[in-house]
Amino acid sequence: MKYLLIFVFSLIFCQVSCAQKPVYQQVYEAHDGYREEAIQTRRFTLSDIEPLLLKLREQSGFSVTKLGESIEGRPIYDVSFGKGDTQVLLWSQMHGDESTATMAGLDLFNFFAADDDPFDALRDTILQNITVHFIPMLNPDGAEIFKRRNALGIDLNRDALRLQSPESQILKNIRDSLNADFGFNLHDQSTYYTAGVKKEAATISFLPPAYNYAKDINPVRERAMQMIVQLNEALQHYAKGYAGRYNDDFEPRAFGDNIQKWGTSTVLIESGGFPNDPEKQQIRKLNFMLLLTALHSIATESYKQLDRARYWEIPENERYLYDLIVRNVQKEVNDKLYTVDVGINHIEIEFENINDYFDIGSIQELGDMSTFYGYEEFDAEGMVAVPGKIYEEVQPDLDAVQKLDAKKLMREGYTTVRVRDLSGQEDVRKQLILDVTSQYSEPDHELKLNNRPNFILEEKGKPKYAVVNGFLRKL
Template sequence: MGKSSDYLNFKLTSVSGRYVTNDHIYEFLSTLDESFHLDILGLSVKKRPIYGITVGHGPKRIFMWSQMHGNESTTTKTVLDLLNFIKHSSPSTEELLNKVTLKIIPILNPDGAFNYTRFNANEVDLNRDAQKRKQPESKILRKAFDKFAPHYCFNLHDQRTIFNVGNLNYPATVSFLAPAFDRQRNNSESRTRAMCIIAAMNQKLQDYIPGQVGRFDDSFNPNCVGDTFQMQKVPTILFEAGHYQEDYQREKTREFIWYALCTAIRTIANDEINNFSLNQYYKIPENNKRYVDILVENAHVLDNSLNEKDCVSILYKEVLDKDKINFIPTLLEKGFKPGQYFGHKTLNCLIDTDANWLRSQEIKDWGY
C-alpha cells in the first residue's frame, strides 16, 4: 500500500481541481459496496449532508476528516483516492483492513466547500470551535469522535503557497504537526506517538519531494480541534497540503498526501511506530512564510516610483467563478530589496520578456 503504481492505478480522476463539493463526491460515494458503511452523520447550517464512511474491521481505529475549511480540498481528493484504492481491494489491502478500521469524513464543512470559503455558513472557523461547539458541524465531528473512540486522528488541511521550509528556497509541499496539549508544549505518550508517525511519513516523502516537508507551528490553542483531541490523549496529526512547483490545482500534492496517508496507516497497522524517534520528528525544519506567487525584480522598470533593484511581490487571490477557481494576481508589497521573499515564479524586468505581459495583463490588478 502506498506504491507509486498503486496511486496511478487508483487515482479518482472524476474529481480534480480546487473546487470540490458534496455534488462532486457523491457520485463516487454512491458506488461503494456493502463493505463500506456510508451514512449521513448530520446536516450543515444550510442542511447539506455531512457524509461519514467506515471501512475495515481491525482493532486499531483511525479517524480522519477533511475540508473543515471549505476552500481546502486537496486532502478530500486524496481520501477519495484512498477509498477507491480500498474499493479495488487486493490481498495486501485485506490484510491491512484486518488490522485497522478507518472512519472518514470527506467534507466536514459542505457549506464552506460550496461557497469556497474557509468558514461555515455562519462565518465561523470550525477549527476555532472545538470547545464551545456552537456550530452543527462541530457537534457532528465531536459526536463522531466520541462514538468511534479512535486510537488515532488525522486532521486534514491545505496550507497557502506562502510557506517555505526553514529558511530555504523550497516550498513546504507537505507539512505536519503533532499538536500540543498544553501551553508549555510538553510531550506525552500520545503526542510522542503522533510525532513518530510523522517521522515515518517524512522518511517516505523524502523519496519524492526531498527538502519540501515542513513542520507546522505548534503554538497551543485549545479551541483548535487537533489540540483538543490531543488533550483527550488521542494521538492526533495535522496534515497540511501545500504548494508543489507549477501545481496550483494541487494534483501533485494530492499524490504526496496519498503516500503520507498510506505510510501512516501502514505504520500504525504493523506496529512500526517505535521504529521512529522524536529526534527524527524535530529534525523536520519548521515552516516559514517567505514565498510569494510572483516575485518581480528590478520593478523600477514598471514603476518609476521605485528605486533600482527594488522588488514587487504578488500573491494570487483565489476566486470562485462558475464552479471554477480563478487565480487573480494581487499586490502584496512593493519597494523592498532582494532576499526578503522567494518567488514561485521570478521575473527580472531588466531581462525577462514577460515584463511587457506583466504591464499589459496584470499591473491593473496589483493595486497601483
C-alpha cells in the first residue's frame, strides 16, 4: 500500500509539473522511457526493424501497410496512426546509410503505443487532429549494405521527375494519395558541417526546400518556414548553437523541392554530428523531441503564430570541422623545421557486413588551419612530428597484436605492426591501440596529404604523444 501511494503521488506530481513545461521539454526528458532498445547503433537493416514494425499491427490505433517492394524485393512499409483530417507524411532512410531518424521513428511508435501515463492528453491532441504516415525505411536495399544509393545505383533523392525506381514511385504515390498537408524529409548529413563559421557542429540542419529557381515563398513554403522556426526554438534548449540552415538552391530533380511544389509543406531535417556521439544516440533523442514537437504544433496550429522571417536567423551550413586537428606541430623537411597544423578525418571501412567495420585515419589538410576546428584538438607547440616506425616482428594475427605492450612500443617510436592474418577478429581490431598492416606492405608514414596519420610527437627528443591511425595517444 505504501508503494502504491508513492506511485500515485509521483504520477500526480508529474502530471502537474509536466503541465507547466512546454511540450518539447516534456518529451525530451521522457525519451528514455520510449527508446526502442532493440536498436542501439546506427547500422541496422530491414530485418532488424521489420519485426518491430509488424508487431505494431497488434496495437490499437496503428495500421502497418506494405506499400510495395524495393528493387531487390524487400518490403517498404507505411506505419500510420491518428484520425484527424490533416495528413502528415514522414519518410526516413531515402539514403540507406542515413538512419538517425529511423531510430527516432521507432521511439515515436513506442510513444504512441503507450497509454495510461502523463502523456495521454498530448497523444489525444495529436491523434484527434492529424493522421500520421511514417515510412521508416524507404531504401531497404541501401540500408542492407549501409550505402547511400539504391540497388539500381541511383540517388533516390534525384529521382522525383523520372521515377525510375520502385522506391521513388512508392513515395510519389503515397504523397499523391494523401495529398499530404505536411511532409518531413528525414536525412543524415556530413558530421563535418558547422552551424555557420564557428566550431559548433551542425547537429541538426533545417530547410524548407525551394519549389522554383527564384526561391519564391508561397503559403505552402511559408508554413514549412514557420514550422522550422518552432523546431529551432525547441532545439536551442538542448543543443544551443548547433542548428544550421541548409542551402536552399532549387534542385529540380529532388523530392523535397518537388513535394513542396506539389502542395505539401515540406521540412528537411538533416542530422549531422555531435561531440562524443559517434552512434548518434543523442541526436536520435533530439530527433524524437523535434518530431513530437512538430506533430503537436501541427495538431494545435501553433506554428501559425510564428514569424517566418526568423528562419533566416539560423546560420547557414559551412564545412569547418575535422575529427582531429594537431596544431603547431614541427615538420622536418631537408633538415629544416616548419610549423604546420594537421587536419585528420576518419573513414569507416567495412569487412563482410555492415556491422563489421573499423576507422582508418587520413591526413586531409596541412598548413594554416587557424580558421578550422576539430571535434578534438591538440596544441603540439614545441613538438616535432617523427614518422612512426613499423615493428620488425611480424605477428600471426590481431589477437597477438593486442597482447603487445602498445605504450612501450610507441615510446620506442613504433606505431604500426605487420600481421600475417588480418582476416576475422573485427571486434579485436576496433580495440587495438597500434595500427596494423599486411606483412607485405610498406606504408608511408611521412606527414603528407592522404597518408595514414601515424607519427610520434617528440619534445626535446623525448616522445610525449603518438598519433596512431589518426587517434591521439598520450605517452
